[in-house]
Every structure is written in structure tokens, then in C-alpha cells.
Amino acid sequence: MSRYTLLFILNIPFIIISLIKLVTEYKLNKVSNRYFIVKVMFWITIMLGLMFIEPIYIWLYNQKLTISEPLSLFDVVQITAIVIVLYISDRTRSKLETTDRKLRDLHQELSIILSNKKQN
Amino acid sequence: MSKLNYKICIIIPAYNESTVISEVIKTITKELKKTNYFFRIVVVNDSSKDNTSEIAQKNGAIVINHILNAGAGSATATGLSYAQKHNFDIAATMDADGQHLPKNVVEGINEIIKRNDDLLIGSRMINSKGMSKTKVIGNKGLSFITYILFGINSTDSQSGLRIFSKRALENLRWETSGYEFCSEMLWRAKQQKLKISEYPIKAVYTKYSKSKGQNNWNAVNIISSLLKRRLLEILK
Numbered sequence: 001m002s003r004y005t006l007l008f009i010l011n012i013p014f015i016i017i018s019l020i021k022l023v024t025e026y027k028l029n030k031v032s033n034r035y036f037i038v039k040v041m042f043w044i045t046i047m048l049g050l051m052f053i054e055p056i057y058i059w060l061y062n063q064k065l066t067i068s069e070p071l072s073l074f075d076v077v078q079i080t081a082i083v084i085v086l087y088i089s090d091r092t093r094s095k096l097e098t099t100d101r102k103l104r105d106l107h108q109e110l111s112i113i114l115s116n117k118k119q120n
Numbered sequence: 121m122s123k124l125n126y127k128i129c130i131i132i133p134a135y136n137e138s139t140v141i142s143e144v145i146k147t148i149t150k151e152l153k154k155t156n157y158f159f160r161i162v163v164v165n166d167s168s169k170d171n172t173s174e175i176a177q178k179n180g181a182i183v184i185n186h187i188l189n190a191g192a193g194s195a196t197a198t199g200l201s202y203a204q205k206h207n208f209d210i211a212a213t214m215d216a217d218g219q220h221l222p223k224n225v226v227e228g229i230n231e232i233i234k235r236n237d238d239l240l241i242g243s244r245m246i247n248s249k250g251m252s253k254t255k256v257i258g259n260k261g262l263s264f265i266t267y268i269l270f271g272i273n274s275t276d277s278q279s280g281l282r283i284f285s286k287r288a289l290e291n292l293r294w295e296t297s298g299y300e301f302c303s304e305m306l307w308r309a310k311q312q313k314l315k316i317s318e319y320p321i322k323a324v325y326t327k328y329s330k331s332k333g334q335n336n337w338n339a340v341n342i343i344s345s346l347l348k349r350r351l352l353e354i355l356k
Contacts, residue, residue: 038354097352104297107190108198111164112205115184 004054007076011083015047018087046083128152128159128229129208131199132181133192134216138170140328144218145179151222157229162202163216164195172216192280193294193301204289211289215280217329224321228283231319238288238314239306241274242281242321250325258339262303265343269350270307274318278302281321288314299338300345 019040026036049056053071060066130148134141145161152159163176167189177183184198196213203211210229214220224242232240245263248256259278266277278299284292291312294304309316 034354101295104190104194104197107186107188108194108201111184111186111198112202114187115182115202119182 002054003071003073003076004057007053007071007079008050010076010080011050012047014083014087015043015050018043018090046086126157126210126229126233127208128157129199129203129206129211130159130161130225131164131196131203131211131213132161132176132216133164133166133195133199133213134168134172134176135166135189135192135195136168136170136172137216138168138172138175140218141172141216142175142179144214144216145176145181148214148222148225149180151226155226155229160206160208162199164199164202166190166192166195191297191301192299193304194297196301197294197297200284200289200292203284208289209286211284213280213282213284215329219323219325219329220281221322221324224281225283228281228319228321232283232285235317236285236315237317238285239292239309239316240283241276241279241306241316241318242283243274243276243318244279244321244323245275246318246320247322249322251323252325262339262342265346266303266306269346270303270310272303272306272310272316274306274316276318277306279321285314296345296349298341298345300342300349303342303346304349 022031022036022039022043025031031039057066057071130152132141132144137144141163145163149161161181162184163172163181164184165173165176165186167186173183173185182202184202186195186198199213200211210232212225212229214225220242228240228242231237244251245256245259251259259276263274263277266272266274279302282305288309291314292305292309294301294308296304306316
């Protein structure tokens with residue numbers, strides 16, 4: 001199996017999972033149209049990059065924009081790791097934002113309720 | 121609506137202000153008693169380490185104690201949420217360090233009723249006499265950044281003296297919890313299509329208020345936080 005195909009096979013599950021989650025969030029009205037479009041474009045760009053990595057690499061090589069050796073197994077692992085990190089960091093950021101907002105609202109509500117109780 | 125029918129809530133976010141909070145509450149109470157408004161003073165104690173809370177309570181203010189130190193933006197949000205929940209018609213925020221003149225607060229309340237605006241900002245920059253040059257540069261710089269990032273033309277985007285209509289109380293929410301909330305609040309008000317305007321105020325700078333005010337270096341944190349907020353908004 002070509003290393004380019006291996007790279008694609010290793011990474012495509014993360015992209016598909018991200019896209020399915022995005023569509024689910026969109027269908028459940030949890031995200032705005034703009035958020036949905038930007039995120040879909042982001043993951044589709046990565047998917048297209050992986051699908052056409054061989055012609056892209058050959059083109060870059062012919063244009064003398066890269067002087068590196070052809071894709072090694074290590075490169076495959078490295079690029080897969082980058083995609084995984086992108087996926088994890090994106091999920092973590094959005095979860096952190098939600099938690100932060102919930103904590104702030106909870107703190108605010110609790111402070112007001114406690115002060116009301118104290119007054120009564 | 122007659123003046124008697126307006127319920128006014130004065131919100132004072134405070135952090136370690138035990139030396140001046142008593143005077144601030146006394147003077148604003150005295151000034152508001154001259155009017156016919158029904159009013160309440162609410163001090164949001166942002167988890168102070170001193171006895172700000174006890175002193176404020178002794179002076180007749182309603183005190184909301186934050187369990188954690190959450191920042192000026194959060195304390196202001198708590199105060200406004202209290203005003204909204206208790207059905208106040210107008211809320212005014214003022215600094216706890218004594219830099220705002222009580223008569224300017226009352227002027228702002230009268231003005232928002234007269235103009236029928238939603239958010240009225242007390243601008244120290246329309247007449248910046250008495251303000252140090254570094255503060256003038258800092259405030260003008262942050263107002264410029266607010267204009268660049270959010271397209272809001274305000275002469276004093278960082279002013280703590282703000283008057284809110286009932287509509288603003290019901291619709292205005294923001295994400296940031298530090299001093300950057302001043303600019304973000306204007307942005308959110310614009311997004312909510314609230315009517316924003318300004319009126320001139322005079323700020324009193326004592327040795328104490330100078331020591332308590334924002335450091336110009338804090339502008340770096342404010343700008344980076346606003347930039348982050350603006351970029352994240354593109355994704356939302």
C-alpha cells in the first residue's frame with residue numbers, strides 16, 4: 001500500500017467524525033450557520049489536502065518549493081498526529097468555553113441567591 | 121412615567137475598597153434623596169480581602185458577595201443581573217474608588233430618560249481636564265482599538281459610569297470578566313441594536329483613585345483579550 005494512501009486511511013476517520021459531529025450540532029441548532037460553514041470548510045480543506053497529497057507533493061517538488069525526501073512512514077505518523085491534535089484542541093477549546101460560561105453564570109446566580117437569603 | 125415611578129438601581133462593583141466605600145455610598149445616597157426617584161444602592165463585593173462588604177452593609181447598601189474574585193466585568197454583570205431580576209427600570213454603574221461625582225450619576229439618569237437611550241456612557245474625555253497625560257493616551261488608545269475591532273465610535277470606551285435602560289438590562293450580556301468588558305459591552309450593545317450615546321462627566325482623581333485605577337500596561341491584556349474575542353466571534 002502506498003504511504004500516501006496509508007496517510008489518508010489513518011486520518012480520514014477523524015475528519016469524518018468531526019464532520020458528523022458538526023452536522024449533528026447544526027441540526028440540533030447548537031451552532032450558527034457561520035460557525036457551521038467555517039468549520040465544514042476547515043475540515044474539508046484538510047480532507048482535500050490529504051486526498052491529493054501525492055499530486056500536491058509532486059507539484060511542490062517540481063516547483064522546487066520542497067527539497068525533502070519522498071513521504072516517509074515517520075511523516076505519515078507525524079501528519080496523523082497533527083490532525084489528531086487539531087481535532088482534540090478544537091473540541092477542548094469549545095468545551096472549555098462552555099464550561100467557563102456555565103461556571104460564570106452559576107457563580108453569578110449563586111451570589112445573588114445567597115445575598116437575597118441573607119437579606120431575608 | 122413620573123419620576124416617582126422609576127425604580128433606579130445604583131451598582132457599585134467593589135474590590136478592597138473599605139477606605140472609601142462608606143463615603144461613596146453616603147454621597148450618592150444624599151444626592152439621590154434630593155430627587156423623587158425610588159432607588160437602591162447595590163454593592164457587588166468581588167470577594168474582597170478587607171471589610172468592604174460589612175462597611176457597605178452598615179451604610180445601607182444591598183451587598184452581593186461574590187464567592188470567588190471574578191473581575192470587574194463579572195461583578196458588573198452580577199449587579200445588572202440583580203437589577204433585571206428585581207425589575208428595576210434603570211441601572212447605573214459607578215466606580216467604588218470615588219472618582220465619579222454623584223451629581224453626574226443623577227444627571228445621567230435624567231438624561232437617559234430624556235433621550236430615551238438604552239446605554240448612556242459618562243465620558244471623561246469630552247472634558248479631560250485634570251486627567252494625567254498617560255491616562256488620556258491610554259483611554260484614547262483603547263477607544264481607538266474599540267473602534268478598529270468593533271466599529272464603535274466612543275470617546276471613552278473604558279468609562280465605569282454607565283446608565284442602562286430596562287431594554288439594555290434585559291438584552292445586554294457579555295463574555296469577558298476583566299476590564300475588557302467595557303469595550304465588549306459596547307460591541308454587544310451594538311449587536312443588540314441598542315441606542316448608545318455619551319454625556320460629559322468630570323472625574324475626580326485623588327491619590328487613592330489614582331492608585332486603584334487601571335495601569336496603562338493592563339491595556340496590553342485588554343487588547344489581547346478583545347482580539348481573541350473578536351477572532352472567536354468569526355467562528356460562532
